[in-house]
Each structure stands twice: as C-alpha cells, then as structure tokens.
Amino acid sequence: MFGLLLLAAQMAAYEAGYRLGSRRKSHADSQPESAGVVVGGMLGLLAFVLALTLSFANNRFTERRAGTLAEANAIGTAWLRAEAIGGPRGEEIGRLLERYAQVREDFARAGRNQATIEDLSQKTNALQSVIWGHMAAIVRKRSDPVSASLMSALNQAFDASAAERFAFGMRLPPQVFWLLMVLTLLSTASLGYQLGLRGKAQRILALLLFAMWSVVIVDILDLATARLGNFRTDTAAYEWTRQGFKGGVTIPPLRSQH
DSSP states (O other): OHHHHHHHHHHHHHHHHHHHHHHHTTSTTOOHHHHHHHHHHHHHHHHHHHHHHHHHHHHHHHHHHHHHHHHHHHHHHHHHHHHHHOHHHHHHHHHHHHHHHHHHHHHHHOOSOHHHHHHHHHHHHHHHHHHHHHHHHHHHHOOSHHHHHHHHHHHHHHHHHHHHHHHHHOOOOHHHHHHHHHHHHHHHHHHHHHHHHHTOOOHHHHHHHHHHHHHHHHHHHHHHOSSSSSOOOOOHHHHHHHHHHHTOOOOOOOOOOO
16 A cells, blocks of 8 residues: 555656646756756665665564574573473473463564564563573572573573564664655656656656556565564574474483493
8 A cells, every 4th residue: 555655656746747847848948958967866866765775674674584593592492401400490491481482483473563562572571580580599509500501591592582672673764764755756756857848758657667666665664664564574483493392302211331
C-alpha cells in the first residue's frame, strides 16, 4: 500500500512539474539544457541518499540476523555446561534454559504488537533472574573453574539478549525517511518540469522509472524495519538449539582396559 501511494505521489509531482514546464516553454528565458543539468544533479543526489539508506538498512538487517545466531549459540553453550555440572541446580538451569530459548525465539518472531514484545521482555528478565539465582547458589557452594565457566556462558547469553533487543529496536531515523521522500518527489517534479520545457511527456517511461524507484524504496524500508514486511529475521538458529536439547547429555561407560 505504501508503494502504491508513493507511486501515485510521484506521478502527481511529475504531472505538476510537467504542466509548469509546458507553461514556461514559450518564455524566452526557458532553457531546457540548463534545467537538464539541475535535474541530473538532483537525480544524482537522490541516488546517493538511496545508497546511504540501503547501506544503513542492510547493516541493521545483518546485525539482527547475526545476533540471533550469536544468542542461540550462547544459550546452547550455557545449556551444555549446565548439563556437564549436573546436580539439582545444574539440571534446573538446563531446564530453564530450554524455556528461555523458546522465549527468545518468540521475541525474534514477534510482530509489531508492543504489548506482546513487552510481555516477552518481562519473561526474559524473569527467567534470567531465576537462572542467575541458581548460578549464585552453585558458585557459593563450589567456587571452581567449572562453575566459573558456566557463569561466563550465562553472562554471554544474557548479554546477547540485550544486544538483540537493541538491534530489533533500532529503526530508520525519521529525518532520513523524510529526506528520502522529499528528494524523491522533488526529483520527479523537476524531471516533469524539464520534459515540459521540451514538450515531451514520456509518461509511460516515467511511470516505469517511478515504479522502479518505488520498489527500491519499499525494499529499503522493509530491510530497515525489524518487525514489518517480508524481510524478517530468520529464527532457525533458536529452533536448531532447542532441537539439540532433546537428546540430553548421555555419559557413555568407559571401555574396560585389557
């Protein structure tokens, strides 16, 4: 819908520019060549802003995707170390981490409903508090490198959740969005003005050009938006981690020495 509205706005700006150029065509001071230089500069500036916006959107998308993998790996590492420690506390931490992985996957999949996002964030904080409580009990009972390794793994998993929440909350600055919109409409209007001075409408070619711009702009905004559109962050890493939990940890017997 936004793409269609943008396309309609560009065509309206083009028609307004074309009619203004047609009226100015008969004036002695109308110079299509000079207007072409200005239009070329505006289109070049628009292309530059599009490239900057695409770079920003692509970086944000890459951060979110890499963040899900890093967090899933951190949760899996913490679960393995908890299972290796064993005991009531270690087993409880492992069980809680299984729930924790599901909550983090739901957070990455959540749509734009702010209430759902806040609820999942609260569940994340609650699970972190309980898990860390069990971790504190283990450390107070046995302060050794094994418990320290589990503490480090849990700390990395919790830090990864904060980084992922920050990445999903990062949006395209409104100033950049409006700059892109204003430059797009001004460029289409100036293009129409130039063609109006020449008396050549070229509406079909202009429509194709504006359709291409609309598709590019919509895809850029889609990349920059975490919870809206088709370019959504894949949550397969969490699913793979949860699948690894199902097998558990089996300690095989030692082979007898002959």
